[in-house]
Amino acid sequence: MSELINNREVDVPEQTRRQAMLKEIIKELHAGKSVEEVKARFAEAVGDVTVAEISAMEHSLMTEEGIPVAEVQRLCSVHTAIFKGSIEQIHRSSKPEEQPGHPVHTFKLENREIERLVNFRLELHAGKFLKNASEEIIFKLLEDLSLLLDLDKHYSRKENLLFPYLEKYGIYGPTKVMWGVDDGIRAMIKEAKAALSQYNGQTEDIGVMLTNIIQEVNEMIFKEENILLPMALDKLTEDEWVKIARESDEIGFCLTAPEQEWIPERADEPEGAAVQSEAIGESPQGFIRFETGLLSLHQLETVLNHLPVDITFIDENDVVRYFSHGKERIFARTKAVIGRTVQNCHPPQSVHVVEKLLEDFKAGRKDAEDFWIAIKDKFIYIRYFAVRDEAGRYMGTLEFTQNIAPIRALEGQKRILSE
Numbered sequence: 001m002s003e004l005i006n007n008r009e010v011d012v013p014e015q016t017r018r019q020a021m022l023k024e025i026i027k028e029l030h031a032g033k034s035v036e037e038v039k040a041r042f043a044e045a046v047g048d049v050t051v052a053e054i055s056a057m058e059h060s061l062m063t064e065e066g067i068p069v070a071e072v073q074r075l076c077s078v079h080t081a082i083f084k085g086s087i088e089q090i091h092r093s094s095k096p097e098e099q100p101g102h103p104v105h106t107f108k109l110e111n112r113e114i115e116r117l118v119n120f121r122l123e124l125h126a127g128k129f130l131k132n133a134s135e136e137i138i139f140k141l142l143e144d145l146s147l148l149l150d151l152d153k154h155y156s157r158k159e160n161l162l163f164p165y166l167e168k169y170g171i172y173g174p175t176k177v178m179w180g181v182d183d184g185i186r187a188m189i190k191e192a193k194a195a196l197s198q199y200n201g202q203t204e205d206i207g208v209m210l211t212n213i214i215q216e217v218n219e220m221i222f223k224e225e226n227i228l229l230p231m232a233l234d235k236l237t238e239d240e241w242v243k244i245a246r247e248s249d250e251i252g253f254c255l256t257a258p259e260q261e262w263i264p265e266r267a268d269e270p271e272g273a274a275v276q277s278e279a280i281g282e283s284p285q286g287f288i289r290f291e292t293g294l295l296s297l298h299q300l301e302t303v304l305n306h307l308p309v310d311i312t313f314i315d316e317n318d319v320v321r322y323f324s325h326g327k328e329r330i331f332a333r334t335k336a337v338i339g340r341t342v343q344n345c346h347p348p349q350s351v352h353v354v355e356k357l358l359e360d361f362k363a364g365r366k367d368a369e370d371f372w373i374a375i376k377d378k379f380i381y382i383r384y385f386a387v388r389d390e391a392g393r394y395m396g397t398l399e400f401t402q403n404i405a406p407i408r409a410l411e412g413q414k415r416i417l418s419e
Helices: 012-031 035-045 051-063 069-083 103-131 135-148 151-168 173-197 203-235 238-251 271-282 297-306 348-363
Strands: 287-290 293-296 310-315 320-323 368-375 378-388 394-403
Touching: 012 035, 103 135, 103 151, 103 203, 103 238, 135 173, 135 203, 151 173, 151 203, 151 238, 173 203, 173 348, 287 297, 293 297, 348 378, 348 394
Parallel strands: none
Antiparallel strands: 287 293, 310 320, 310 394, 368 378, 378 394
């Protein structure tokens, strides 16, 4: 835990004392004390707090105190209210994050658009709705919420690109908590849309939903810009930010997009040299001999990417080792997940399902499991297979995902070539 504390600011005994006090305050909240009671004690006893101390506190609450992620998540909005105004400003002499195209600049650019949407349009229309729930205003609210759902791309980039790098530095607590809150916001927006689509006079209930959405979205912006992003800027290297920027396109952007590609003022090596080095590392010379044939590495990768399915493989230690990257993947994957445990690639709410499946595979109770879900015009068939060697030893799990909507729609027969 000590690596999470900012040693440049205060000495170790002082850090330990403040850390212990922060944990005690959160536990008092957990026991039922009011925010105002704790806030007064916080200001008197602790004073300013660094983002690193917040990170260490959340981490220790889960790993040392045994408080479940869901419980820390519930407390998150409360202690954010306490930390507001107390988090020290981090001053930097050089600020690449303020340059267009830098991932942090893009996150903040999106946040300004999200703020405009929720604090002006959505709040204005919500106010009118409470006075007169006309069809016209319901339609405008549905438009606002549909636009707001675009923040899924903003949250997905955090979860699939930024969080893996933070985890490499031992930062797990804040990422798990924030992912859970992200999912909660997504669910609230969808719930409000469904209620408006089937409006039946429940004006006050929908008004409460809209108020909660506006509040939670604003709270998340505060957490990102005052806790998450400063913490990430402290930890990640310039090369890591470059990789995040390059992979962001695969997930997409929310309500706006970077104005230009970010090129650091001081790169370790010329861009062309970096690309050449990466290509050599990923595509060595030679062939792979199978029992039934011989393929070059390039041929093998191209074949896998032409399969009309998404493939992901995790090894016997639950670490993601490979995914195919065809033209139209169903679920987004980025190179940042390679080397990450599969449990950290799923929302906290669904991790127990993943772990139960892997437990059954490893114990030999199951060799396969299937799921199927409908999303918009897709009918997605998700299959998991336990991969075992000739001796039956578990080697890992293969995920096989396919949109079978076109197959389900087949009728009759086809015996000639298409024109």
